[in-house]
Amino acid sequence: MSQEISKKKRLQTIITVFTKYKVIQNFSQQKNPAAVRTAFEELGPTFIKIGQMLSVRTDLLSKDYIKAFKSLQDNVKSDDFSKVKTLLENEWGFALTEIFSEFTKTAFASASIGQAHKATLKNGQKVIVKVQHPGIIEAINVDLALFEKAIPLISKIPETSVIDLRSVLREVRTSLDNETDFLKESQNADRFYKNNNNWREVKVPQVFHEYCTKKVIVLEFMPGKSLRYLIDAPKEAIAYGSVTNKELKKKIGLLLVESFMKQVFEDGFFHADPHPGNLFLQMVSSSENVPKERVGRFGPFGYEATWQTPKNLPPYRVIYLDFGMMGNLNNTLRGKLTDAVIALYTQDTAAVAQAVLRLCRQEGPFDEYRFHDELEEFLSEYYHLSLKEIDLQQVLSQVIGICHANNLQMDQSVTMLIKAFGTLEGVVEELDPELSMMEVLQNFAQKYFFKQFDLKEEAKRQGLTLFKNLRNLPKLPEKISNALDTVSNGKSRVNLEINDQKQILDRLEAMVNRIVIAVVLAAVILSSSLLVVSSPDAQPSFVDNLGIFGYTAAFITILLLAIGYLYRRFKK
Incomplete structure (x- = not known):
């Protein structure tokens, strides 16, 4: 009974917010994207996730709506400490004073799924305790149940006919299930830490698994400021030494792009929500920035030697936070992405089309000739441009639009990658508008291609193909003669295929x-x-x-x- 009452109240809230911001009218007419974004933010994580899913639908949304949905934020009021304390002690079975010597009662950050508190363990280790909002899972389930019941009604609206609403619901449910299970997030954080911590100027907080549960995650505390602080800082002001903020922004922009490409092509595991709130900038003092000594053992008698890194790192670090939204790319998908990038670089439209088709699944009637024609017409506009002049995000958006128009659906991992890439592009554009992401992408794609290229295996494959063709060569005159006899006897048949x-x-x-x-x-x-x-x-x-x-x-x-x-x- 209480569940039905909560559904009724939630439905009333949704209707009130939709009416207040005229969501249906604005969305159907593609007007006032800021009002629709505000409505989604007020309605919480389910609607924020729907907006983020739609942010890659360039065939459906205008550029203003794409930009608005990409900037969706989920800042919410934090819960009272009494509720947080009760939840933590229920999860751990211990009083907070038995685990922490200090625990800040006021949350320093609060999002739609949870909030974060600073604390110190008994051993002196400073940590961040991220705790789930009480009742958030039940609230999300109510939204999803209402949305599922509303699908038949929403489908009657002509503007929604191009969206597979049930597919969107499945993606939203899967994504929210992952984000509300902090054990999965702790595993994501641990894997990301192993892949990226101390990769050049990148830092990742360590996970303390002994304190992690489905509703709580404890991470190493890392001092720093949101990247938004640097983005908004005066360009000509000094960042460190003689380096200005403008120069630092360029360095950070390049570092972020190279780090993301490394995650995609080398690790196959990437941060899917790299907005400024999840990226911290840490300035390192000269005393902390000395080369670290490393100890190595060698030889049969276990001799030891110490050495230092060849040079100091710059006095800044980029820190990644929040590992609820992560993307996975297996070797097959990375190979397909590499094929698409290299085909685009070599201006081979047929190869681009084949690579894109391998990344998609067919969802309805498909005309391959029409798809090739539309893709060739679009790509021909970019072939005369240099890599620096190509807006990669615009290319990806247009390709997705052509795919949707031809009843092709991108693989979910690729869709998440494009969304993450779009988020990162917005950050990099604010840091360094002149940076060519296509150039960086091309370098990493080529590196991955040659890494996977096995000269010995390729030589075997080509040799077998050559041998097979040589065996068939003596049969070629006979096959030509048979074909001519068939035509001369009137037994040939022509198959015509009509488009549409x-x-x-x-x-x-x-x-x-x-x-x-x-x-x-x-x-x-x-x-x-x-x-x-x-x-x-x-x-x-x-x-x-x-x-x-x-x-x-x-x-x-x-x-x-x-x-x-x-x-x-x-x-x-």
């Missing part, structure tokens, strides 16, 4: 059906007239009534056909 054959047949069938109905109606009216004329004048007879019934049935049929025609015209 199904649509044409459907239209022909509809036309034939209308003609049949018209003939039947004409026959009914004519036969009814004969029955009425031939009936006796003295009193109505069965024959006379049968004729009148025919007139009535024909009239009602004609009226229904007219109403159906007007409805279809009105709907269009």
